[in-house]
Amino acid sequence: MSMPWNGSYTEPTCSSRSTRPTYLPPHLRNPSLPPRSNVEQLNINAYDDVPVEVSGADIPEPLSSFSEIGDLYDNIRRCKYVKPTPIQRYAIPVGMAGRDIMACAQTGSGKTAAFCFPIISWILKDKRTTTSISTRGRGGCAFPLALILSPTRELSCQIHEEVKKFSYLTGLKVVVVYGGAPITPQLRNLEKGVDILVATPGRLVDMIEKSRVSLQAVKYLALDEADRMLDMGFEPQVRKIVQKMKMPPPGRRQTMLFSATFPTEIQRLASDFLSNYIFLAAGKVGSSTDLIVQKVEFVPDTDKKDHLLNLLHAQHSNQIVAKLALTLIFVETKRGADTLERWLVRSGIPSIAIHGDKMQFERERALKSFKSGQTPVLVATDVAARGLDVPNVAHVINFDLPRNIDDYVHRIGRTGRAGKSGLATAFFNDKNVPLAKDLVELMQGANQEIPNWLSEYAETCYSSDGARTSRYVGSKFGGYDYRSASFHSGNGNYSSQFVDTEDATNYAVSASAFTYGAPYAAGCYGPSEMDSFPAASYTYSFDNAPVAASGWD
Ligand SMILES: Nc1ncnc2c1ncn2[C@@H]1O[C@H](COP(=O)(O)OP(=O)(O)OP(=O)(O)O)[C@@H](O)[C@H]1O
Numbered sequence: 398m399s400m401p402w403n404g405s406y407t408e409p410t411c412s413s414r415s416t417r418p419t420y421l422p423p424h425l426r427n428p429s430l431p432p433r434s435n436v437e438q439l440n441i442n443a444y445d446d447v448p449v450e451v452s453g454a455d456i457p458e459p460l461s462s463f464s465e466i467g468d469l470y471d472n473i474r475r476c477k478y479v480k481p482t483p484i485q486r487y488a489i490p491v492g493m494a495g496r497d498i499m500a501c502a503q504t505g506s507g508k509t510a511a512f513c514f515p516i517i518s519w520i521l522k523d524k525r526t527t528t529s530i531s532t533r534g535r536g537g538c539a540f541p542l543a544l545i546l547s548p549t550r551e552l553s554c555q556i557h558e559e560v561k562k563f564s565y566l567t568g569l570k571v572v573v574v575y576g577g578a579p580i581t582p583q584l585r586n587l588e589k590g591v592d593i594l595v596a597t598p599g600r601l602v603d604m605i606e607k608s609r610v611s612l613q614a615v616k617y618l619a620l621d622e623a624d625r626m627l628d629m630g631f632e633p634q635v636r637k638i639v640q641k642m643k644m645p646p647p648g649r650r651q652t653m654l655f656s657a658t659f660p661t662e663i664q665r666l667a668s669d670f671l672s673n674y675i676f677l678a679a680g681k682v683g684s685s686t687d688l689i690v691q692k693v694e695f696v697p698d699t700d701k702k703d704h705l706l707n708l709l710h711a712q713h714s715n716q717i718v719a720k721l722a723l724t725l726i727f728v729e730t731k732r733g734a735d736t737l738e739r740w741l742v743r744s745g746i747p748s749i750a751i752h753g754d755k756m757q758f759e760r761e762r763a764l765k766s767f768k769s770g771q772t773p774v775l776v777a778t779d780v781a782a783r784g785l786d787v788p789n790v791a792h793v794i795n796f797d798l799p800r801n802i803d804d805y806v807h808r809i810g811r812t813g814r815a816g817k818s819g820l821a822t823a824f825f826n827d828k829n830v831p832l833a834k835d836l837v838e839l840m841q842g843a844n845q846e847i848p849n850w851l852s853e854y855a856e857t858c859y860s861s862d863g864a865r866t867s868r869y870v871g872s873k874f875g876g877y878d879y880r881s882a883s884f885h886s887g888n889g890n891y892s893s894q895f896v897d898t899e900d901a902t903n904y905a906v907s908a909s910a911f912t913y914g915a916p917y918a919a920g921c922y923g924p925s926e927m928d929s930f931p932a933a934s935y936t937y938s939f940d941n942a943p944v945a946a947s948g949w950d
Pocket residue numbers: 439441477478479480481482485502503504505506507508509510656657783784785786810811814815
């Protein structure tokens with residue numbers, strides 16, 4: 398569908414406080430460059446300089462090449478994975494050694510394969526050596542060997558597809574269960590047997606309570622977006638699944654927790670699920686690789702729509718193709734998503750919305766239409782913020798900024814994936830002041846240009862208790878093993894290593910200085926209808942910083 402552009406571009410008037418000209422990645426800017434295909438853009442070498450921190454006892458050697466994973470090598474090559482990314486180099490051998498893992502790595506850097514390859518490889522080994530393993534349903538109840546939990550339906554479906562690719566022709570049975578879709582076909586799939594079950598927590602609990610799934614045989618557990626799975630909304634449900642539904646305890650199962658962000662408090666909660674684990678941090682956790690160019694523009698609420706339209710027109714007129722590059726626009730509320738979608742369509746921009754109040758088939762249709770490029774603009778709430786891997790998203794626009802920096806990190810991480818470049822633009826105004834300091838620190842860490850006005854806001858960013866706080870205080874990379882303090886004070890077995898970085902000696906951690914959530918207690922936001930949370934909603938407290946929360950699915 399070509400778009401009815403009028404071809405003109407008006408310089409935005411509301412961003413007079415912005416000090417940077419509009420940046421567009423080369424493939425959007427330079428008409429002499431052909432539009433790059435997926436394969437051309439894929440540049441796994443972009444991660445070569447990424448520093449990795451590894452800590453814990455008896456750390457296995459990193460992987461040099463995928464050929465070391467004998468069983469899966471053909472399938473890995475089929476997926477066109479030539480070289481492991483840093484998180485894959487370090488996490489895969491840890492997983493293959495049967496060790497528990499807590500891992501942080503940048504968005505789009507290949508975490509899914511990092512936990513899937515060891516799981517598949519172990520199950521294949523188990524099946525070869527133990528003839529008695531049967532995952533066929535007994536008495537209508539399925540007994541998976543591995544469980545992969547993720548927070549959203551779309552992400553579970555995506556992981557399911559990935560696991561199927563990685564285990565192609567191995568005979569492994571991979572099933573996905575998630576809410577919002579009819580349960581009967583999912584039960585029918587389970588009855589045929591399941592080795593690896595990918596699930597959202599709500600539907601899984603439902604099936605366990607109906608005695609259609611038993612976790613007694615689970616030997617491998619992975620939590621993708623683990624910090625989200627263990628935060629206030631999901632934690633009770635996930636704890637129930639992992640600790641109260643007959644799953645073997647830590648030590649008798651292998652547990653792998655992965656995310657791009659891992660706040661200290663969540664690490665502490667997560668350690669209940671782990672046994673003698675190895676902590677990995679690849680890259681500046683919570684960043685934003687240098688692959689994503691980040692822009693922040695000062696845009697009052699009343700000017701946002703016009704500014705957005707100007708931005709989209711500018712983007713389009715800088716392209717050589719008729720279609721608008723895939724653009725993902727984040728808003729705060731479900732109603733806001735619908736309103737903006739309608740307004741964009743009225744303004745001639747092919748757009749579609751995705752949020753938690755849509756029927757599941759509508760959510761899937763929206764995502765499919767966006768992925769295919771048929772509808773190049775997707776207006777989304779945070780339901781699309783984590784994990785989704787849409788290869789050619791060129792631009793993420795934070796029409797409404799999120800309340801915390803971790804959500805910002807996941808949102809902008811929908812672009813700049815697998816070594817490709819990306820652009821992220823945020824509309825900032827007085828409502829977002831509590832985010833300013835974290836935003837500036839994050840952008841500094843990713844070598845981004847920071848407008849002076851934003852630095853000034855950051856200087857005045859105070860938390861509710863009057864202290865200046867920072868999400869990233871205390872760690873060179875922003876992500877560190879919270880056990881470090883106690884380990885450094887004496888466990889002879891423990892080692893903390895920096896690899897692939899010249900800056901290792903600058904490392905210093907201060908667990909107590911790492912503050913999470915406090916800026917958002919400042920009451921700078923009005924009441925919202927935050928809608929990634931259609932389920933039960935309640936208040937939870939971290940360090941006296943109340944945060945409203947609830948769960949999906
Ligand atoms: N070694 C590799 N070589 C080539 N492509 C890869 C490699 N590893 C992963 N990819 C591709 O990179 C993309 C991003 O991977 P993935 O979705 O696993 O990232 P992630 O780290 O889980 O991101 P997020 O934090 O957003 O969930 C996917 O399209 C995946 O197929």
